[in-house]
Amino acid sequence: MSLIRWEPFGDVDALFSRLMPASYARAALAANGRKLDWSPSADISETDKEFVIRAELPAVKKEDVQVTYDDGVITIKGERKQQKDEKNEKYHRVESFYGSFERGFSLPDNVNAEAIRCDSKDGILTVHIPKSETAKQKPKQITVQ
Numbered sequence: 001m002s003l004i005r006w007e008p009f010g011d012v013d014a015l016f017s018r019l020m021p022a023s024y025a026r027a028a029l030a031a032n033g034r035k036l037d038w039s040p041s042a043d044i045s046e047t048d049k050e051f052v053i054r055a056e057l058p059a060v061k062k063e064d065v066q067v068t069y070d071d072g073v074i075t076i077k078g079e080r081k082q083q084k085d086e087k088n089e090k091y092h093r094v095e096s097f098y099g100s101f102e103r104g105f106s107l108p109d110n111v112n113a114e115a116i117r118c119d120s121k122d123g124i125l126t127v128h129i130p131k132s133e134t135a136k137q138k139p140k141q142i143t144v145q
Helices: 010-019 022-031
Strands: 042-046 050-056 065-070 073-080 099-106 117-121 124-130
Touching (some): 073 124
8 A cells, every 4th residue: 555645735726627717727827927737637447457547638749758657656747848939920829738747646456567558549648557366355254252
């Protein structure tokens, strides 16, 4: 079992960002002078044989993505690079986030770390995390003394 650092306001921040329109949140962050960080959204699912993480990484080259597994945590990190500006081009609005990102996901103990594999297609990074075979234990009656 691995320890996970508790962030008491992490859930509140996530809820706030989901409820607040993205354009308003970006404007508020820019007005406060804070760096605009981004992280890709991800879906996590499970089948009988594996866990699957699907992360949205539009405009991110697979060469710019690194996936690592260490001590029960799988980490996806990388960078979305901004396109070169043309001197004749004048932007009126930029809503895309650029820069580095990092997401970590805690995994249960029953994963086969040696067989984890990734693929990237159409801006979606899919991480396949096979489950390890664990012997199913039968229920055991414990007598109370």
